[in-house]
Amino acid sequence: MAETPESDWVARFADEVIAAADRYRPGKPIVCASGLSPSGPVHLGNLREVLTPHLVADEIRRRGVPCEHIISWDDYDRFRRVPATVDSSWSEHVGKPLTHVPAPPGSEHANWADHFRAPLLTALAELGVEFRGISQTGMYTSGAYTDQVLLAMRERHRIDAILAQYRTKPKHSAASQGLSADEAAMNELALAGSGAADEDDGASAAGYYPFKPYCEACDRDLTTITAYDDETTVMSYSCACGHAATVKLSAHTHGKLVWKVDWPMRWAYEGVAFEPSGVDHTSPGSSYVVGGRIVGDVFGGTQPVGPMYAFVGMAGMAKMSSSKGGVPTPAQALGIMEAPLLRWLYSRKKPSQSITVSFGQELQRMYDEWDALTGRVTAGTAQPAEVSAYSRATATAAGPLPVTPVRLPFGTLASVYDVTTGQPEQLLRVLRDVAPDQRIDSLDVLRPRLDRAARWVAAELPAEQRTQVRGAPDAGMLAALDEHQRASVRLLLDGLGAAWSLDGLTTLVYGVPKRMLGLPLDVKPTPELRAAQRSYFALLYRLLVGRETGPRLPTLLLAIGAGRVRELLAVTGE
Numbered sequence: 132m133a134e135t136p137e138s139d140w141v142a143r144f145a146d147e148v149i150a151a152a153d154r155y156r157p158g159k160p161i162v163c164a165s166g167l168s169p170s171g172p173v174h175l176g177n178l179r180e181v182l183t184p185h186l187v188a189d190e191i192r193r194r195g196v197p198c199e200h201i202i203s204w205d206d207y208d209r210f211r212r213v214p215a216t217v218d219s220s221w222s223e224h225v226g227k228p229l230t231h232v233p234a235p236p237g238s239e240h241a242n243w244a245d246h247f248r249a250p251l252l253t254a255l256a257e258l259g260v261e262f263r264g265i266s267q268t269g270m271y272t273s274g275a276y277t278d279q280v281l282l283a284m285r286e287r288h289r290i291d292a293i294l295a296q297y298r299t300k301p302k303h304s305a306a307s308q309g310l311s312a313d314e315a316a317m318n319e320l321a322l323a324g325s326g327a328a329d330e331d332d333g334a335s336a337a338g339y340y341p342f343k344p345y346c347e348a349c350d351r352d353l354t355t356i357t358a359y360d361d362e363t364t365v366m367s368y369s370c371a372c373g374h375a376a377t378v379k380l381s382a383h384t385h386g387k388l389v390w391k392v393d394w395p396m397r398w399a400y401e402g403v404a405f406e407p408s409g410v411d412h413t414s415p416g417s418s419y420v421v422g423g424r425i426v427g428d429v430f431g432g433t434q435p436v437g438p439m440y441a442f443v444g445m446a447g448m449a450k451m452s453s454s455k456g457g458v459p460t461p462a463q464a465l466g467i468m469e470a471p472l473l474r475w476l477y478s479r480k481k482p483s484q485s486i487t488v489s490f491g492q493e494l495q496r497m498y499d500e501w502d503a504l505t506g507r508v509t510a511g512t513a514q515p516a517e518v519s520a521y522s523r524a525t526a527t528a529a530g531p532l533p534v535t536p537v538r539l540p541f542g543t544l545a546s547v548y549d550v551t552t553g554q555p556e557q558l559l560r561v562l563r564d565v566a567p568d569q570r571i572d573s574l575d576v577l578r579p580r581l582d583r584a585a586r587w588v589a590a591e592l593p594a595e596q597r598t599q600v601r602g603a604p605d606a607g608m609l610a611a612l613d614e615h616q617r618a619s620v621r622l623l624l625d626g627l628g629a630a631w632s633l634d635g636l637t638t639l640v641y642g643v644p645k646r647m648l649g650l651p652l653d654v655k656p657t658p659e660l661r662a663a664q665r666s667y668f669a670l671l672y673r674l675l676v677g678r679e680t681g682p683r684l685p686t687l688l689l690a691i692g693a694g695r696v697r698e699l700l701a702v703t704g705e
C-alpha cells in the first residue's frame with residue numbers, strides 16, 4: 132500500500148477528529164457517521180455524505196487507531212411525496228414510514244426503503260466502503276431509543292426554548308450562500324435525500340412535543356399529541372384520519388423524534404466524532420446549529436466535527452438526464468467509471484469545494500487525467516497532495532482496490548469497441564495492433580475498463596456519433612473524385628502496409644497532405660496545411676464511415692482492418 136503523506140484535507144480532519152475524540156470519549160473507538168434517507172435514488176450528491184466520513188475513517192484506521200464508520204439509514208422517516216414516475220395511487224402511503232411503503236411497481240424489494248438502499252449497498256461494496264449500517268426503523272421499533280425519547284419529552288420545554296431562538300431568524304437564501312441557481316437546485320435535490328427537508332420541528336397549537344407518533348390505525352404521521360404526563364408517560368394523540376388513542380410512551384415504539392432532535396440524540400447515542408452535512412444543514416437555525424445546542428443541553432453529548440460539503444455537479448449528461456431522469460446514482464457512475472476513478476473525484480477535493488462528475492464526451496478527458504496522474508505517481512513526479520488523493524482512491528486500510536491490469540486510453544477502447552461493434556476476436560486483434568508493446572493475452576487484462584467503455588458507448592454515445600463502417604464502397608463518390616483526391620487516396624493505400632501501427636498510421640495520414648502540397652514531412656503546420664489535412668480527413672471519413680467525422684483516423688484504420696480499408700478506398704485508375 133502506498134504511504135499517505137499527511138498533507139491533504141483528509142489527514143487534517145483525521146487530526147482534528149482524533150483530538151476531539153480523545154477529549155470527549157478517551158479510549159473508545161472513534162465513530163464517523165453518515166446519514167442517508169432511502170426515500171428515492173441515492174445519487175452522486177448524496178455519495179459525498181458517505182465518502183467524506185469514509186475517507187476520514189479510513190485515514191484514522193491507516194494510523195492504527197480503532198475507528199468505525201456508521202451509516203444511519205433514515206428509513207423510519209415519513210414518505211413525503213409520490214415521484215412522477217410512480218403510480219399516483221401511492222399517495223395513500225404519504226406520511227407512513229419509508230419501510231412501511233410498498234416498493235415501486237416491478238421492484239423485487241420488500242419496501243420503498245429497501246428498493247433504494249439495495250443498489251447503493253452494491254455500489255459501496257465495489258467502492259471499498261466498509262461501514263456498519265443502522266436502520267432507524269430497527270432502532271426505534273425495537274425500543275433502543277426509548278430512554279432518549281422519554282428524556283426528550285421530559286426536556287421538551289428546554290428544547291422548545293432552544294428552537295424558539297432560531298425560529299425567528301430569516302430564512303437563508305441561495306444567493307446569501309453564494310450559490311448559483313443551478314447549485315441551489317442541486318443542493319435541494321441533495322437535501323431531499325438527506326432526511327432533513329422541510330420537516331416540522333414538533334411545534335403545534337397543542338404545545339411543543341419533540342416526538343411524532345405514527346397513527347396505529349392508518350400508520351401515517353398526521354398525528355397531534357393532545358396530552359402527555361411525565362410521571363406515567365401516558366400520551367394521548369389524535370390523527371387526521373379520525374383515530375385517537377392513549378398509549379404509554381415507555382412501551383410505545385410506533386413513532387420517532389422530529390429531525391432536529393433525532394439527529395443530536397444520535398450524535399450522543401453513537402458518540403459520533405465526525406459527521407459532515409450539506410450546505411443547508413449548516414446555516415443559522417439549521418439542524419446542525421440547533422443540534423449543537425440540543426446535544427449538550429439535553430442529551431449530554433458533544434457536537435461532532437461537521438464540515439459542510441459542497442455541491443456535486445454533473446457534466447455532459449444531457450442524454451442521461453433526459454432518458455433516466457434526475458441525478459445519476461453511484462451504480463450508474465460505476466457502470467462507466469472504475470471504482471478508484473470515482474473515489475478520486477471525491478478524494479481530490481476538499482468538502483468545501485464543488486465536484487463535477489462527467490458523463491458524456493468529458494468522461495474520456497477525465498480518464499486521461501486519471502491515467503496521467505497514475506503515470507506521475509508511478510514516476511515519482513506527482514505533488515504530495517496528488518499522491519494523497521491517488522492513494523486514497525486506489526486503496527483503503529483493508530488493501531488495494533481492483534485495477535485494470537493493462538490500461539489503454541478510455542477513448543481508444545470506446546472507439547475500437549464502437550467500430551468493431553464489440554466483436555471479441557476483432558476487439559482483441561485491433562487492440563493488439565493499437566498497443567503492440569503491451570501484453571494483451573486476452574480481453575480480460577483490459578477489464579474492467581473495457582466493460583466500462585462498452586457500456587459508455589451503448590448508453591452515452593449519441594446515435595449520431597456512433598461509427599458505422601460502410602458495408603460496401605461508395606461507388607458513386609469514388610467515381611466522382613478528382614485526380615488530386617484519387618492521388619491522395621492512392622498515397623495512403625501505398626503506405627498502408629509499412630505503416631500498420633498507431634504511430635505509423637498517424638505519420639501516414641498527416642503526411643499525405645504534406646506530400647500532396649510538395650512539403651517536407653517535418654514541416655511546421657501552416658493554416659494552408661491544416662486546411663488540406665482537414666479536408667483530406669473528411670474525405671477519408673466519408674469513404675470509410677459515410678460522414679464527416681469519426682474516431683481518430685489511425686485508430687479507425689486499425690479497427691477496420693487493412694483488407695477492408697483497401698476495399699472501401701478502391702479508387703480507379705490504379
Ligand SMILES: [Zn+2]
Pocket residue numbers: 346347348349350351370371372373374
Ligand atoms: Zn390515522
